[in-house]
Amino acid sequence: MSLREVVYCGVCSYPPEYCEFTGKLKRCKVWLKENHPDRYNELYGAEDETAEDAAEIDAVGKKLGESSIGEERENKLEKDLLKLQTKQENREQRELAKKLSSKVIIKREARTKRKFIVAISGLEVFEIDMKKLAKTFASKFATGCSVSKNAEKKEEIVIQGDVLEDVETYIHSLLKEKGMENVKVETIDTKKKKKPTTETK
Amino acid sequence: MFKKFTKDDIHSRSNVKSSVQRTLKTKLVNQYPKLEPVIDELIPKKSQVEIIKCEDKIQLYTVNGEVLFFQQFDELIPSLRLVHKFPEAYPTVQVDRGAIKFVLSGANIMCPGLTSPGAKLPDAPGFEKDSVVIIKAENKDSALAIGRLLMSTDDIKSINKGHGVEMIHHLGDPLWDFTLE
Ligand SMILES: [Zn+2]
Numbered sequence A: 001m002s003l004r005e006v007v008y009c010g011v012c013s014y015p016p017e018y019c020e021f022t023g024k025l026k027r028c029k030v031w032l033k034e035n036h037p038d039r040y041n042e043l044y045g046a047e048d049e050t051a052e053d054a055a056e057i058d059a060v061g062k063k064l065g066e067s068s069i070g071e072e073r074e075n076k077l078e079k080d081l082l083k084l085q086t087k088q089e090n091r092e093q094r095e096l097a098k099k100l101s102s103k104v105i106i107k108r109e110a111r112t113k114r115k116f117i118v119a120i121s122g123l124e125v126f127e128i129d130m131k132k133l134a135k136t137f138a139s140k141f142a143t144g145c146s147v148s149k150n151a152e153k154k155e156e157i158v159i160q161g162d163v164l165e166d167v168e169t170y171i172h173s174l175l176k177e178k179g180m181e182n183v184k185v186e187t188i189d190t191k192k193k194k195k196p197t198t199e200t201k
Numbered sequence B: 001m002f003k004k005f006t007k008d009d010i011h012s013r014s015n016v017k018s019s020v021q022r023t024l025k026t027k028l029v030n031q032y033p034k035l036e037p038v039i040d041e042l043i044p045k046k047s048q049v050e051i052i053k054c055e056d057k058i059q060l061y062t063v064n065g066e067v068l069f070f071q072q073f074d075e076l077i078p079s080l081r082l083v084h085k086f087p088e089a090y091p092t093v094q095v096d097r098g099a100i101k102f103v104l105s106g107a108n109i110m111c112p113g114l115t116s117p118g119a120k121l122p123d124a125p126g127f128e129k130d131s132v133v134i135i136k137a138e139n140k141d142s143a144l145a146i147g148r149l150l151m152s153t154d155d156i157k158s159i160n161k162g163h164g165v166e167m168i169h170h171l172g173d174p175l176w177d178f179t180l181e
Helices: A016-021 A025-035 A037-044 A053-064 A071-101 A130-140 A164-177 B018-031 B033-042 B080-085 B097-104 B153-159
Strands: A103-110 A116-121 A145-149 A155-160 A184-189 B010-015 B049-054 B059-063 B066-071 B092-095 B132-137 B145-149 B163-170
Touching (some): A016 A037, A016 B097, A071 B097, A116 A164, A130 A155, A164 A184, B018 B033, B080 B145, B092 B097, B132 B163
Parallel strands (some): A103 A184
Antiparallel strands (some): A103 A116, A145 A155, B132 B145
16 A cells, blocks of 8 residues: 655645636646646646637536536536636736735834834735734834724824834835735835825825 | 634644654544554654644644644544545545535535535445545545535435535645645
């Protein structure tokens, strides 16, 4: 007796026969063909890769032909899956574009003569849990930190204390971790001004 | 069970002693006797099992950062990655193609998805209510989920209505994506 060697898809992490359910099938197929051509042929047949999308769908359809749930339900399922795939791809592209074009703003404001706060806005598009991040800052800098709505009704994190540089470093590493190091991070320092401007963009 | 699981649900992690590791392996083999010939391949003697205690009394057992099995109460439940390495060892049911997308979304499995022509249940006497079962799918090699029978497999066949299997763990849930740094 021996253990099974299991291949997991490098795109969606599922065993490759389930890629069709993830909405990432196109990318999954490219990965599989490059990394495990045998498995690719097993699943999708040795079809010509330059073929149009229609042929690709045909090949999947062939495989689906063996199914037991009836042609009508099968067709519906296939349509649903394709719709899901297009939807997901479009959404991913939209979200990526949104992320890349957005800007994180870190702002230092004087609260009293010697006290400052640092406010971070523009994080909401990066799927960052603001409350958790606030907690992290609170314990990291041993200070008060909360999430509030700014003038534009967007969530921002407000940290008590003069921690602008540290926050900047942290935000950069956080974005890098998410593969978003190209996102603009703007710092606004109103420390020396008497009346801080409220302009944020 | 892992629908909302995140890293913040982790309370502590620690290495288990080699004596405890042996006890765990014995327990796994008692629950799934067919694991006996491969248990030392699945969990090599030299490996270090870590226990990760989480919210809701869930405990994960990992080797090299990969979850191999877990428990909430007394029973040890294998992770899908462990199942994939040696699927023969576990009681198994099969859903039809139409049920796959629902299973992958984390839903409980309805009886008709287990009794249609593409599905498979064991012959009588089958499995008891509350057994942990591995869920495979029509025309697919690997298991896609692990669940607990809400009625015996014989009842699923004869009643054929309502929820048959409660979802525990499936491809793509937070446990599937879980990694330790
Ligand atoms: Zn995939």
